[in-house]
Amino acid sequence: MKTLLRMALRTLAREWRSGELGVLALALTVAVAALTGVGFLVGRIGAAVALQASSVLAADIRLGSPRPLSDEYFAEATRRGLRSARSTTLLSVVFNGDASQLSNIDAVTAGYPLRGRLLLAAEPFAPGVAASGIPAPGEVWPASRLLAAVGGKVGSHLSIGAASLLVTRVLISRPDQGGTFAELAPSLIMNAADLPATRLIQPGSRVSYHGLFAANRPEIDAFKGWLLAHKRPGERLRDVSDASPQVRNAVDRAGRFLSLASLVSVLLCAIAVAMAARRYVHRHLDAVALLKTLGATRAFTLAVSLLQLLVLALLASLAGSALGFLAQEWLLRTIRGLLAVTELPPPGIAPLALGFATALAVLAGFALPPLLQLARVPALRVLRRDVGPPPPLVLLAFGPAVAVVLALLYSVVLNGRLFVYLAAGLAAFVAGLGLAGSGLVYLAGRLRGRVGVAWRYGVANLSRRRIESVVQLIAFGTGIMVLLLLGIIRTDLASDWRRTLPPDLPNYFFVNIPPGERAEFIRFVQAEGARTTRVLPMIRGRLTAINGRPVEDGRAGREQGEASFATREQNLTWAAQLGADNRIVAGRWWTPADCGEPLVSLATEFQESLGVQVGDRLSFDIAGEALEARVASIRKVKWDTFQPNFFIVFAPGVLERFAGTYMTSAYFTPGTARTLAELAHRFPSVSIFDIDELLNQVRSVLDRAAFAVQSVFVFTLFAGLTVLLAAVQSSRDERRYESAMLRTLGASRRVVLQGVLAEFATLGMLSGLLAAAGSALAAYFLTTRWLELRYTFDLTPCVVGVVGGAVLVAVGGWLATRSVVSRPPLATLRS
């Protein structure tokens, strides 16, 4: 054992100094750097995005109840080191002299909001600046629409219940104004200390009590578990994951894409490691044969190599982790200016452990098989250089690599069906490249006689190193494919986001438009130059039974801790046409013949929460009247279009007899504060819902996700370049000798270089062609099945793949072999 250790470490140290292990170490280091860098980055940006998403709740978790919350919750939160605040919400009429407006009063305690920020201004509808606290006792911050409706201004005194409170600022937005329309009345924020003086809370008052909690994720998760176990019936817990559908979609997409990108880096690095290991083995055949001649057993020679690689993996993991950490730290510092969140969560150590574990797995899958071969080299090689190790068993050569790739793939995808798609695609791709490689060898044999000496030499090289050529083809092809795939998907994501979030997206919702004022309202809005979207009717109703079973019997509460759709009052609408942002996923949309039929179409979120199917019967209570409807279809709604959309849509001719109002959304150019104030005056019953700030939040999240994706893309690019380097390096020794021979025989340096260029350009071109086809196919599946986006075929990636592949591989090959060709032939032949 001592001899083994001494031998392994001594030769490792010396070989390191003589530069022999450079490529292998570089491949491993870049692999770990890419992996941990991506891991840190994904972790921290994911946490930052979650933090941003938290601002929609004004907290990480939010406990709501119609009854006052127990002090026990807050004491427990304090004990666990969490930050907390209370918010008490009630509807009340606010007076300014004789003018009055029904308002949503929010009495908050210090610390509110725990996530996100309040924006305040000196006059209604003006651009807001972030607040540094909450209103002092005796002061209030009414929303623009409230102040405009009652004709007040900063300095006015508003009467709220029995109290008279001074307006010191105008509330432009608050983080938890939410994406739903439950709170139609304009907001007013006051200090909770003033609440008793208002005497608004009386027996029977409709009051909501909220507990807001925030901390780092582990503490929050622990506290959430505690709360779920201790909360009383009727108390509702909301987490970031329940936050508005728009933010949730963005987080989901970003997370999925980043993990895909990190997997791509890992796979590329695995290829680089395999190539570097092949070169390592090739360079050590003589040494191992000599050791065996001198009396070393097969186990000893294997142990020496394994030990060396293990030490190398450890060192490379340390160096790579440090590099990865520095890279993401630098990256996050440069993008910090873009982030709304000033406090970025600290990096976790998980990527470090994951990085090392994956590095070991990659090493085991991709470096172990060639090492096992190395130990099988016969001692006879010391006398006969042409004797190599016997050909490996196919299972042993490729089994570990395949197993590791599949395990890595599944660990990222965690979705059986998609895993099968991707694994099958990958296998088909590798098999396709293998076949294409054989085709290339065949073609090379046919074409050799028809080209000039340089091309003949280059192409003959491909033909002669048949196995090596195929392996390189697979490596280059895979490398180019994943880079192209990333490019395609990123473009698709970006263009889809741009499509759904154009700069003139609706930024105001108008709810509660009386039927009688509908036409006049639309005329007014359009006269002011704003573009309106579709106008939908809106009727309040309550779901009472599913297939005759009352929803109160427990079925509605099956999703513990979540707001139940069934126990809430619903906004219902009817429509003849299916919106462009709606897609039927089950059942069918109605035809004019169905007009008057009690049919209903549900959004997938609603359907999933209640577990209902097409054909089920839903009973509603609308204004005291019972109505039963059959589920005709399930719709997938793209919420991020900011068009009016409803969970429950009826067929026309059913709801018209009930009294209802209308809603719409519109885009107002910035600086239209006066217009909106006038609108609030002319249509006092219309609720104006300003979603500009919410939109900005969503945009900021998407911006950050896009930037993260690009950064990860850079990591992947580095990994791809390492593959290229490793691939070229793997044939360096042979090339050195061949070049010397050719030059001895009279070939000029230019001819040899042209041959190298011809060989690599051909290799790159074919790899690029196959990669383009493979990536287009994979992109189709990924975008349509996984990311749920539209896929449009684009020829550009194909051209980029072929031309880029040829240029990249040719230039890379040329750069890496230049020194080989430049070396005087005599020096090579002598050595």
Add this chain to the structure above:
Amino acid sequence: MNNRLTPSARTGATLASVLKAENLCKQVSSPEGPLTIVDHVSLEIARGESVAVAGPSGAGKSTLLALLAGLDLPSAGRVLLEGIDLTSLDEDGRARLRAQRVGFVFQFFHLIPALTALENVMLPLELAGSGEARRAAAETLARVGLRERTAYYPRQLSGGEQQRVAIARAFVTRPAVLLADEPTGNLDTATGARVGELLFELNASAGTTLVLVTHDAELGGRCGRMLRMDAGRIV
């Protein structure tokens, strides 16, 4: 696996015979059909004897050497090294036997480039589990005149110096048999002569049996016995 060389493995050799080949054949397949490289060769080499194997290129000299060392297995026949049948041992068993009994000198030196001269010489001792590797290696290097070069790497040494390191490595285990494949074939005449001198000097003082494959008539002529090979046979 034969970890120890048991008496039952020792068969049929006289005590004086260190190396014995019985009806040795080696066939390989080639595009033109089976090719016989060593054709029914039988020989016996006594302890302390020096034998040169000469012959034209392709005569099968190096293959015979590989078979005698157990680096390769014969298609037929057997090799007895100090009475132990090499064909009855597996690869690791033959390696262990070489570590204890056989020394090698090659045409292309075959030093490990990552190790210093001293470390290269220590290597066979370490593989055989000797605790005195460093001291013995330094002494042997001194004997071949490389006391000042112990810390040098192979690439820092001349061809003659590299071959002297290889000779030191071969002798450091005090092997029963030293096999040399064209030991001067890669050196200029003067250096080759000096290396040959050293080889015979060490051989004489250690009482080692020497089997030498060479084209060098002068080197071959210094051996006690000369075997000529042609087309796989001893003629």
